[in-house]
Amino acid sequence: MTLALEIKNLxxxxxxxxxxxxxxxxxxxxxxxxxxxxxGAGKTTVFSQIMxxxxxxxxxxxxxxxxxxxxxxxxxxxxxxxxxxQIPRPFLELSVVENIRVGLMPxxxxxxxxxxxxxxxxxxxxxxxxxxxxDFEKPASELSMGDLRKxxxxxxxxxxxxxxxxxxVFAGLTTGEIAQISSLIQDLRAKGFTLLIVxxxxxxxxxxxxxxxxxxxxxxxxxxxxxDVVNDESVRASYLGQAT
Amino acid sequence: xxxxxxxxxxxxxxxxxxxxxxxxxxKGTLRTFIFANYLVIFAISWDLLSGxxxxxxxxxxxxxxIGAYTSAILTKRFGIDVELAIPIAVIVTMIxxxxxxxxxxxxxxxxxxxxxxxxxxxxxxxxxxIRPDLTxxxxxxxxxxxxxxxxxxxFYFSSFLMFVIAISSWFLLRTRxxxxxxxxxxxxxxxxxxxxxxxxxxxxxxxxxxxVAGLGGAFYVHYLGSLAPRALFDINFVFTIIVAxxxxxxxxxxxxxxxxxxxxxxxxxxxxxxxxxxxxxxYGGIALLLxxxxxxxxxxxxxxxxxxxxxxxxx
Numbered sequence: 001m002t003l004a005l006e007i008k009n010l011x012x013x014x015x016x017x018x019x020x021x022x023x024x025x026x027x028x029x030x031x032x033x034x035x036x037x038x039x040g041a042g043k044t045t046v047f048s049q050i051m052x053x054x055x056x057x058x059x060x061x062x063x064x065x066x067x068x069x070x071x072x073x074x075x076x077x078x079x080x081x082x083x084x085x086q087i088p089r090p091f092l093e094l095s096v097v098e099n100i101r102v103g104l105m106p107x108x109x110x111x112x113x114x115x116x117x118x119x120x121x122x123x124x125x126x127x128x129x130x131x132x133x134x135d136f137e138k139p140a141s142e143l144s145m146g147d148l149r150k151x152x153x154x155x156x157x158x159x160x161x162x163x164x165x166x167x168x169v170f171a172g173l174t175t176g177e178i179a180q181i182s183s184l185i186q187d188l189r190a191k192g193f194t195l196l197i198v199x200x201x202x203x204x205x206x207x208x209x210x211x212x213x214x215x216x217x218x219x220x221x222x223x224x225x226x227x228d229v230v231n232d233e234s235v236r237a238s239y240l241g242q243a244t
Numbered sequence: 245x246x247x248x249x250x251x252x253x254x255x256x257x258x259x260x261x262x263x264x265x266x267x268x269x270x271k272g273t274l275r276t277f278i279f280a281n282y283l284v285i286f287a288i289s290w291d292l293l294s295g296x297x298x299x300x301x302x303x304x305x306x307x308x309x310i311g312a313y314t315s316a317i318l319t320k321r322f323g324i325d326v327e328l329a330i331p332i333a334v335i336v337t338m339i340x341x342x343x344x345x346x347x348x349x350x351x352x353x354x355x356x357x358x359x360x361x362x363x364x365x366x367x368x369x370x371x372x373x374i375r376p377d378l379t380x381x382x383x384x385x386x387x388x389x390x391x392x393x394x395x396x397x398x399f400y401f402s403s404f405l406m407f408v409i410a411i412s413s414w415f416l417l418r419t420r421x422x423x424x425x426x427x428x429x430x431x432x433x434x435x436x437x438x439x440x441x442x443x444x445x446x447x448x449x450x451x452x453x454x455x456v457a458g459l460g461g462a463f464y465v466h467y468l469g470s471l472a473p474r475a476l477f478d479i480n481f482v483f484t485i486i487v488a489x490x491x492x493x494x495x496x497x498x499x500x501x502x503x504x505x506x507x508x509x510x511x512x513x514x515x516x517x518x519x520x521x522x523x524x525x526x527y528g529g530i531a532l533l534l535x536x537x538x539x540x541x542x543x544x545x546x547x548x549x550x551x552x553x554x555x556x557x558x559x
Contacts, residue, residue: 077439
């Protein structure tokens with residue numbers, strides 16, 4: 001099995017603060033990995049570095065064997081990695097299908113002009129993530145938090161990325177919406193997507209991942225299967241704020 | 245593109261309306277329409293960049309000025325045919341504007357607006373001191389070749405130009421590029437996060453805007469037959485363009501058309517009562533009221549009124 005994502009000796013410092021401290025891990029293609037840790041552990045900073053939104057201080061990030069170096073975010077997405085955000089970032093005044101359209105667009109001005117939108121694909125993606133047909137023409141500003149997360153997931157998938165970084169996908173959702181998003185993520189796993197999922201909702205995360213990485217202050221403190229990691233003393237201490 | 249029969253009907257009726265107008269109104273009113281047509285062109289140019297992407301340009305006369313000065317200098321000082329001078333002026337506007345303004349696209353918000361404003365003022369100072377033998381210095385230029393004679397010809401010519409620019413921009417913005425540019429205005433980082441190069445898109449918006457500004461500027465100077473730097477690089481001129489877009493409805497093509505016509509005629513009809521700059525208080529007040537109660541402009545007022553009527557008729 002090839003490596004979809006490989007992180008080697010990743011370091012990110014902000015002045016005197018080390019947010020990512022010599023991080024090393026990899027994810028095989030088609031696997032689903034959980035990234036957990038208390039608030040401020042540096043999970044989102046790792047996502048931002050993988051996406052090129054933050055440039056690492058040192059270390060290497062590779063996607064399917066290609067060093068991402070200093071590539072801009074848009075090029076990384078074209079290489080096959082995309083992410084969602086803790087707070088969804090929809091285009092509020094655009095309709096649901098137009099939001100998905102942005103994700104489906106080629107990065108070529110000429111193609112954008114001469115080729116019309118693929119309505120069938122837009123609507124198929126919207127339905128796949130569980131949005132209703134009646135939502136298609138609704139502006140994103142009228143959607144619930146659950147539907148906004150679905151929409152963001154649809155736009156992320158629309159980019160064609162095979163490695164998805166999902167940041168706090170259950171935050172602000174009702175129990176019913178959590179079940180819907182979980183089922184969606186299971187579908188993505190079944191389709192062979194490689195997933196790296198950040199969540200504070202550990203019971204919801206457990207069935208969605210093959211293994212888990214726990215970090216604190218940007219450093220890995222435990223890795224392995226879900227039960228072993230959450231029962232690990234250092235992980236429990238970091239979550240409960242106890243000294244190890 | 246989602247084209248419907250009523251789109252073609254609306255554009256067709258608009259074209260017929262323009263064609264019949266000289267039969268209905270006086271020559272004085274036609275002259276006001278000519279200015280309105282050029283304001284529509286400048287407003288569309290501004291909207292292509294600022295209305296869509298949210299990069300508010302206070303220096304649009306900088307681009308219009310490059311087009312106007314280039315064509316005026318080429319025809320008057322170098323005797324180049326106007327048919328050749330205008331395309332050259334458009335290209336020079338796009339290139340000149342790109343070299344100077346593209347670095348400014350790296351900044352956002354009020355900083356971008358201030359940088360563009362500074363460029364307009366810089367251009368005003370430069371045309372006075374650099375080669376005044378070419379630019380005419382502070383006095384500007386007169387005796388520039390005109391393309392039309394009389395109000396009717398001038399009206400048809402400016403209307404044709406405005407109509408072609410409006411319908412081409414409308415078609416262009418109904419493609420996916422229109423959605424992408426609007427998305428930049430709504431959430432730039434999310435566009436980048438959708439795998440699109442925001443720099444490339446902004447450059448396109450800027451080039452399209454410069455193309456229309458250069459074209460409008462060049463034809464405008466060959467309508468006026470003269471060029472006065474203080475009138476062109478004037479803050480009131482910038483605000484007239486911006487307010488026309490905002491009053492009509494930004495991020496649409498119909499909006500700048502409505503806004504420019506409304507504003508030109510409002511100012512014209514106020515002239516006998518308020519001959520000085522007081523008129524600008526009136527349109528400033530209208531813009532403020534509209535912005536408070538319907539920030540999307542007159543076009544949104546019309547469409548929401550139409551929807552209400554439709555809903556009532558269904559009931």
